[in-house]
Amino acid sequence: MKHFFVTGISTDVGKTITSAVMVEALEADYWKPVQTGDDSDSETISELISNSKTVLHKSSYSLKAPMSPHAAADLEGVYIDHNKIQEPKSENHMVIEGAGGILVPLNNTDTILDIIMPTYQVIVVVKHYLGSINHSLLTIKWLLLKGYDVAVLYNGEPNPTSEEIITKTTGVPVLGRIGHEDTLNKEVIKKYAAELRPALLAL
Ligand SMILES: Nc1ncnc2c1ncn2[C@@H]1O[C@H](COP(=O)(O)OP(=O)(O)OP(=O)(O)O)[C@@H](O)[C@H]1O
Ligand SMILES: C[C@H](N)[C@H](N)CCCCCC(=O)O
Ligand SMILES: [Mg+2]
Numbered sequence: 011m012k013h014f015f016v017t018g019i020s021t022d023v024g025k026t027i028t029s030a031v032m033v034e035a036l037e038a039d040y041w042k043p044v045q046t047g048d049d050s051d052s053e054t055i056s057e058l059i060s061n062s063k064t065v066l067h068k069s070s071y072s073l074k075a076p077m078s079p080h081a082a083a084d085l086e087g088v089y090i091d092h093n094k095i096q097e098p099k100s101e102n103h104m105v106i107e108g109a110g111g112i113l114v115p116l117n118n119t120d121t122i123l124d125i126i127m128p129t130y131q132v133i134v135v136v137k138h139y140l141g142s143i144n145h146s147l148l149t150i151k152w153l154l155l156k157g158y159d160v161a162v163l164y165n166g167e168p169n170p171t172s173e174e175i176i177t178k179t180t181g182v183p184v185l186g187r188i189g190h191e192d193t194l195n196k197e198v199i200k201k202y203a204a205e206l207r208p209a210l211l212a213l
Pocket of ligand 3: 051
């Protein structure tokens with residue numbers, strides 16, 4: 011069974027929406043190892059999926075402040091020990107969602123990158139905004155340098171010139187696209203899950 015790590019070029023780019031689509035497409039389990047802020051990504055996933063096989067695993071760290079994990083942990087007098095972030099046992103596919111981007115700190119020395127196992131298929135969610143080309147190239151190139159298998163998923167409005175340069179420069183495959191939707195509900199997630207399933211299974 012495959013393990014997918016969903017990261018993004020920043021926070022708020024659509025990692026949770028992408029994870030919901032992937033979980034639905036693969037009847038996969040979901041795990042958010044480090045959650046910060048009151049909005050629970052696991053709850054969002056449970057509201058958006060329709061399949062009954064998915065297990066939502068408990069976060070290793072849940073911190074109240076909507077901040078970087080290292081800072082949110084500090085406020086609660088907690089130290090995030092990346093060795094204590096152990097993947098839950100599962101016989102299904104698993105979708106694991108990061109917090110923010112790949113170099114978001116967990117403490118003074120470790121970052122999200124330290125919890126991305128070398129065997130994971132990494133999905134980088136890219137949303138276009140002014141500055142997103144640089145964020146995309148930094149993220150993808152760093153992951154490639156570290157030896158990960160990387161694929162990109164575009165979320166939101168297309169931007170052909172940005173997408174062309176990202177593909178030309180990095181050579182990573184594009185898994186697909188989730189368009190901007192006025193309403194995000196189970197039906198919309200199911201539609202994208204059906205669309206993306208073949209590409210996900212082919213990775
Ligand atoms: N394709 C889309 N269409 C409409 N709204 C979207 C879309 N993708 C994301 N959003 C909205 O944008 C916001 C951020 O998305 P999301 O929560 O998936 O980001 P994230 O990358 O998971 O953030 P975090 O770093 O906090 O985990 C949410 O309110 C979500 O509903
Ligand atoms: C609270 C937010 N929604 C995310 N969970 C955490 C984002 C951390 C971003 C840190 C940074 O890159 O500056
Ligand atoms: Mg999220």
